[in-house]
Amino acid sequence: MLSRSARGLYWIGRYLERAQHSCRLLADQFGVLEDRPVEEIDRCWRRLYIGLVRTPAGGNLESNLGDEQFMLADAYTLAADLTFEPGNPDGIRNCLAAARENARQVRNVIGKDMWSCLNIAFLGLRDIEVDDIWRDRPEEFYLRTENAIRTFSGITDSTMYRDGGWHFMQLGRFVERAQLVAALVDAQLAVFPTSEYHIESVWRSLLQICDARVAYSRLHSLQFQPTAVVDLVVADPLLSRSIRYALARVWDALDAISSHQPLAVEAGRRAGRMAARIDYDWPNRDPEDDDATRATLMEIRDSCRKLHDDVEAAYFDYAIEDSPKP
Secondary structure, three states: OOHHHHHHHHHHHHHHHHHHHHHHHHHHHHHOOOOOOHHHHHHHHHHHHHHOOOOOOOOOOOOOOOOHHHHHHHHHHHHHHHHOOOOOOOOHHHHHHHHHHHHHHOHHHOOHHHHHHHHHHHHHHHOOOHHHHHOOOHHHHHHHHHHHHHHHHHHHHHHOOOOHHHHHHHHHHHHHHHHHHHHHHHHHHHHOOOOOOOOHHHHHHHHHHOOOHHHHHHHOOOOOOHHHHHHHHHHOOOOOOOHHHHHHHHHHHHHHOOOOOHHHHHHHHHHHHHHHHHHHHHHHOOOOOHHHHHHHHHHHHHHHHHHHHHHHHHHHOOOOOOOOOO
């Protein structure tokens, strides 16, 4: 496969996973905006921004906890920043635009239905702004946008040939997912430490964002224990949005596209070491030690970034041996 095609498919996976993750965060935030205390809403916005490693356009998060109208206006501003802000490369509309542009450049290796679905999803956001979604329930907008991305994923899963292109798209998707979930859990522990009296709704919210509420209810009681929630979304190999599941899919994709280049081999080893760390070291940690847990999550995020660098160097930006020398 041409390296430019592989790169395009890899980044389609990453951009769409990023956009979908932001949709899930914002849908969850707006879904309970009217039911939670103002202080909790404020802390959840902080969790959201820390988890996205983002500072609002124009400055830091500032809230007036005694003024609910201010908090509503603040929600308007923050939603616009995460969704439509032109200067935010990780904004939902910008991610969909970047994914569409990559798809346009690899039309020769994706199906017509894939292109049409992604094109329609982008056009649905191109000409709207935050005022347009604020008149209706903002939560519904984010759910619709996430469903459009889910539809693309479904079409991809059911139609795409399982060659190298498929595996590069899966690689991008799950590298991004591992990083995003690790950052989200880290932010959760930063804003809602397990040592304090836990607010059940915010831990239920984390499960909702990670599509883990049903799995949790099957494995545990209906009481949401913070350490059990963290264990599930980090280490459960059967949960599709857990870090461990994402790392397994990363390793599978790397194994399928493996080459003998040192950086490609190192990328596979790095993914295997991260998975082994969760399998063998994670169960032995002190679950009440948030600092140690967050340190492990930071290591996973750093390893994912290094793995990305290895993939870029091995498959996209490698030197051509017979190219003319300057």
